[in-house]
Amino acid sequence: MRTGHHRLDQLQNLLILLLACSALVLIFRTGMLQSLHGDRTQTGSGTQTGAESTSFSRNVPVTLALQTPEGRWGFQCRQDSVAALYDGGLRDLLAQAISTMSGVRTAAAEEWQEAVSQGESWVFYDFLYNASFSGQTEGAARFFLLTLRGGNVEALYYYNQASRSYYAARVQASAELEPLLAGYTPDGSVFAFQQEGLDLPGYQLVSRSAPTCLVYTAVNPLTAMDAAAQEALLERLSFNTRAASPYQTADGTVIREGADTLRLQKNGKLIFQGSESGEARYQAASPRDRDLQRKAEEILDQVASGQGQFYCQGITSLGDGAAEVTFYYLLGGARVNLWEKDYSAKFYFQGSTLYSYEICLRDYQATEERCAIPPLRQAAAAAAAAGQGGKELQLCYRDDGGDQVWASWAVRVQE
Numbered sequence: 001m002r003t004g005h006h007r008l009d010q011l012q013n014l015l016i017l018l019l020a021c022s023a024l025v026l027i028f029r030t031g032m033l034q035s036l037h038g039d040r041t042q043t044g045s046g047t048q049t050g051a052e053s054t055s056f057s058r059n060v061p062v063t064l065a066l067q068t069p070e071g072r073w074g075f076q077c078r079q080d081s082v083a084a085l086y087d088g089g090l091r092d093l094l095a096q097a098i099s100t101m102s103g104v105r106t107a108a109a110e111e112w113q114e115a116v117s118q119g120e121s122w123v124f125y126d127f128l129y130n131a132s133f134s135g136q137t138e139g140a141a142r143f144f145l146l147t148l149r150g151g152n153v154e155a156l157y158y159y160n161q162a163s164r165s166y167y168a169a170r171v172q173a174s175a176e177l178e179p180l181l182a183g184y185t186p187d188g189s190v191f192a193f194q195q196e197g198l199d200l201p202g203y204q205l206v207s208r209s210a211p212t213c214l215v216y217t218a219v220n221p222l223t224a225m226d227a228a229a230q231e232a233l234l235e236r237l238s239f240n241t242r243a244a245s246p247y248q249t250a251d252g253t254v255i256r257e258g259a260d261t262l263r264l265q266k267n268g269k270l271i272f273q274g275s276e277s278g279e280a281r282y283q284a285a286s287p288r289d290r291d292l293q294r295k296a297e298e299i300l301d302q303v304a305s306g307q308g309q310f311y312c313q314g315i316t317s318l319g320d321g322a323a324e325v326t327f328y329y330l331l332g333g334a335r336v337n338l339w340e341k342d343y344s345a346k347f348y349f350q351g352s353t354l355y356s357y358e359i360c361l362r363d364y365q366a367t368e369e370r371c372a373i374p375p376l377r378q379a380a381a382a383a384a385a386a387g388q389g390g391k392e393l394q395l396c397y398r399d400d401g402g403d404q405v406w407a408s409w410a411v412r413v414q415e
Contacts, residue, residue, distance in 0.1 A: 057131035074189025213407035282354035306363035
């Protein structure tokens with residue numbers, strides 16, 4: 001019997017070793033250990049804004065986690081479910097909480113961890129990058145935690161990724177979570193701080209099973225654009241096709257109207273350069289971050305195609321009234337990392353005037369094929385073995401310009 005048990009232990013140890021090795025192979029083949037840069041929003045913890053109406057970023061969470069007396073649910077790389085829950089009531093709940101925030105103070109990481117561990121009910125929203133908000137208080141946060149008791153929200157905790165700071169506030173809001181979760185089964189998801197021996201940031205959500213990500217096809221939509229489609233695109237971008245003067249170059253088509261230039265490059269890039277004098281072609285409602293983002297999103301709505309979603313990565317102040325707004329593609333809740341840039345679109349504003357932008361157009365379509373992704377625990381162990389322990393692991397599609405993209409774990413490095 002002892003010999004049998006000894007052989008079984010040997011087989012189990014061998015299996016664990018093989019799994020770890022396979023994870024390392026997957027990680028290095030897919031480039032997991034490249035850095036993913038982000039966190040461009042420089043907005044701080046929050047300032048009082050008085051009578052301003054509530055406003056919140058158009059970004060949607062990439063991860064949701066909920067707890068009720070019935071159990072715990074985690075939604076990661078399940079963007080359809082995340083969107084359904086968010087639009088079904090969780091968006092309004094967060095907006096209601098933000099609009100009533102008061103007594104904002106700095107907090108320790110242990111405070112929100114205690115709220116998760118000891119709370120009766122709560123909702124966790126992770127936007128992956130700082131999302132701007134304003135109401136009685138103005139600020140930006142990557143993730144929010146609302147704690148509830150008896151249907152009433154007791155407190156709100158949030159984390160500013162750029163400053164790496166936690167905050168807490170009193171709020172007045174109410175919600176019934178059980179109706180929202182009808183049809184979903186508790187899955188026992190936990191946060192990394194609740195697991196011993198897991199070398200990850202405490203706020204990272206850990207599911208019991210490996211995430212499910214589809215393989216997508218990738219196409220440059222400009223290559224199939226005929227003259228009629230190109231003219232329609234110019235009109236959507238506020239160009240007068242009768243006054244515009246197009247001509248061909250080795251890189252693609254250049255359109256000039258007045259002193260403004262729009263380039264439709266063969267590699268899929270859409271590049272606009274406005275004049276520094278005269279009437280501006282694009283003007284935001286104000287130089288505030290939220291209005292700059294909205295103007296950029298209006299333009300992206302006119303050029304987007306396929307299943308990739310443009311997602312605001314952040315807004316960086318460049319000084320003297322200048323600001324840069326960057327976006328990346330999101331596929332099924334996972335970021336797309338392009339082969340050439342650490343962004344998919346970038347907009348440059350001076351005050352409220354948009355002077356230039358660069359957009360990489362990609363048309364993504366889901367296939368029925370699934371990516372081979374190891375569970376997070378296994379990937380974390382492999383990352384630690386490669387000297388990357390303690391860093392956040394983020395699911396990411398790598399687009400190298402080919403006709404298909406696959407997801408894998410990538411180490412996230414904060415700027």
